[in-house]
Amino acid sequence: MPTAGILVIGNEILSGKVVDSNSPYLCKQLRALGVDVEQITTIPDVIETIASEVREMSRRFDYVITSGGVGPTHDDVTMDGIAAAFERPIESNPVIETRLRECSKGELNESQLKMAKVPAGAAFIDSDHLWIPLVVVENVYIFPGIPELLQKKFEGVRDRFSGVPYVLRRIYVNQFEHEIADALNDLLEEFPKLMLGSYPKIREENFKVLLTLESRDADYAQRALDSLLGRLLPSAVHKAE
Amino acid sequence: MPTAGILVIGNEILSGKVVDSNSPYLCKQLRALGVDVEQITTIPDVIETIASEVREMSRRFDYVITSGGVGPTHDDVTMDGIAAAFERPIESNPVIETRLRECSKGELNESQLKMAKVPAGAAFIDSDHLWIPLVVVENVYIFPGIPELLQKKFEGVRDRFSGVPYVLRRIYVNQFEHEIADALNDLLEEFPKLMLGSYPKIREENFKVLLTLESRDADYAQRALDSLLGRLLPSAVHKAE
Secondary structure, three states: OOEEEEEEEOHHHHOOOOOOOHHHHHHHHHHHHOOEEEEEEEEOOOHHHHHHHHHHHHHHOOEEEEEOOOOOOOOOOHHHHHHHHOOOOEEEOHHHHHHHHHHOOOOOOHHHHHOOEEEOOOEEEOOOOOOOOEEEEOOEEEEOOOHHHHHHHHHHHHHHOOOOOOEEEEEEEOOOHHHHHHHHHHHHHHOOOOEEEEEEOOOOOOOOEEEEEEEOOHHHHHHHHHHHHHHOOHHHEEEEO | OOEEEEEEEOHHHHOOOOOOOHHHHHHHHHHHHOOEEEEEEEEOOOHHHHHHHHHHHHHHOOEEEEEOOOOOOOOOOHHHHHHHHOOOOEEEOHHHHHHHHHHOOOOOOHHHHHOOEEEOOOEEEOOOOOOOOEEEEOOEEEEOOOHHHHHHHHHHHHHHOOOOOOEEEEEEEOOOHHHHHHHHHHHHHHOOOOEEEEEEOOOOOOOOEEEEEEEOOHHHHHHHHHHHHHHOOHHHEEEEO
């Protein structure tokens, strides 16, 4: 199954001024497409840091998705970082430059021209809904940091990312984790390929633990669900779905 | 100034089922304390992955804060990962075991005893408000994943983390980024130590870009703010604070 790493670039996240909503969005979307997100990392707008993280993630995952640092200002250095990761020069791309000219009334200034600069040999994914095409360097897909724009861009290219999606089943249990831990361990011995999550909740009225059972095989998930329901006290199961 | 890395451990974040609220909380808190968060990484509940990330972060940052993976179930392997990072054995700690026994009515079962197991040679930070003391291994501070518990624990030990806090000033500008990019670059030449952020907003009625000016020196931040206000068109400044 394809794997992905998400690289969030931006001082504003690390300093606590902005909450990153892009990685939760991407995790949900990629999950639904059957792509396994294996790491999310947030780093500052520093060229060397971006370069080393991109190089490492590109080696380890099938897809790398970056978010942020592609605007016209001094702190937008993502393109430089990705160029450095693959030892490529930065060059102005004529396709993007033309798009920018079409949208601008007058001449482009220095900061607008900056937005046409991409690593040499970059690929582009275009779609009717996009103002500027998505820039791709090797297996690195470069998205803007503004959530509305990132989502619009992802919608335009989502068919590029695909795998077999997971089936998710849930059991809401009205016992403490330590009381059901043995049942969970036994379940995993019977269903070793199951992805089993156990999430204690406080301040919930009707249950104490949410159990999630996931598999790419719907039948396997159903059999595991049935097996676990058989292992729990019927009175302890608030709901199964 | 002290630096920190945050390591979020949990499959539920990567699969998009749960949105991580711990790292935004920690970033805000540490910022207010004057500690620079330089990286946030989210990884799955896998011992080897935890071990290698902890080793790397421990080497690079003054403080490492982990969140998640410390409960009683099969997928709680953070202690094992941290023990492996520093090549220490895991052992049952008598202090924590006693606390657990005090809170439990009967005998402790296997999964409850698991919560007393920590890397050998761990340190503990205790406070009146904590049920179980915070476990610290070298410079790694181990927090639970449940946000209410993490926050309670952090509140109990926050005076351990300290530096000189930043002063944050803001200007709300009613022009596009590319129209003010030159002014920002000139400002940074005059104030090279300023942390300057530029955040375009769409769907805001009264401004198009939020500029943030930060420094640990309040006077430096004020002088930079005044200088930037002098560089912008007065009619383009919606608000400065």
